[in-house]
Amino acid sequence: MENESPMAAIEVSPEMLSLVGRGPLPLFETLQVPPDAAAFVIAFGAPGIPATLRYLALPDRQMLDAAIEDQQEERVMLLVSRMACERILGAARLPDDGALHHLPGALRTIALSIRDCDLPEMARTPYRLAKSIELLCEILRLHGRGDLVPVVAERVLSCADTRRLLAARRIIEDRWAEKLTLDMIARAAGLNRAKLTRGFREMFDCSVADAIAEQRLGKAGQMLLSTDLPVSSIGYRCGYLNNASFTRAFARKFGQAPTHYRAGRMAA
DSSP states (O other): OTTOOOOEEEEEETTEEEEEESSSOOOGGGSOOOTTEEEEEEEOOBTTBOOEEEEESSOOHHHHHHHTOSTTSOEEEEEEEHHHHHHHHTTSOOOOTTOEEEOOHHHHHHHHHHHTOOSOHHHHHHHHHHHHHHHHHHHHHHHHTTOOOBOOGGGOSOHHHHHHHHHHHHHHHHSTTSOOOHHHHHHHHTOOHHHHHHHHHHHHSSOHHHHHHHHHHHHHHHHHHHOOOOHHHHHHHTTOSSHHHHHHHHHHHHSSOHHHHHHHHHHO
């Protein structure tokens, strides 16, 4: 292992560095690593082991070494300035530190083209450089759309069921004003009711009802500040059948009744 060649390095720009292959990390003092670099680590997996994409916020050398602990497994690693990522993402937030996702086929194809490029040396470096930029942009695009599927602890949920649970969450985000039921959401997402309720709590750490209420009350808060509609009308538009139930739910979330919330924000 001591004689193992380090991963190949492609210096894409002052804000981005790509590392490709197996083996240990190169000596960082010889590389152009952005000072505020985040890491996107792609592992291609093996039979029974999923291909994954891991995000590390501001990792140090020890964390990166741990991320490629098995130096016999080939990987692609992007070290990118967080500011550069935020420019590409726009209003979306970067992933949580340590977030681990299944590697989508589209990203795997790009990463393999970087790893397996067999062009002559003069062409290989610019090709890998361009593909590294494409890979980063596609990672951030999929993350910004919420299309990356998390690897759930101990892989209790299959990748397919995880995708269905993401679809269920999108249904809630898009159709929050409708009269949503567990059976309706489960049917639309391709799950049975038991798997929806159990999986939703496991994956998102909240119940389906909590997620619906979060969407409705968040929209209600926006409408209180951006419209002159009566409180009762806002509650009804946000899925509450009477003003009393809306006021109770709103007060539990925001700590004050809708009328006080509106008056306090407007006076500030």
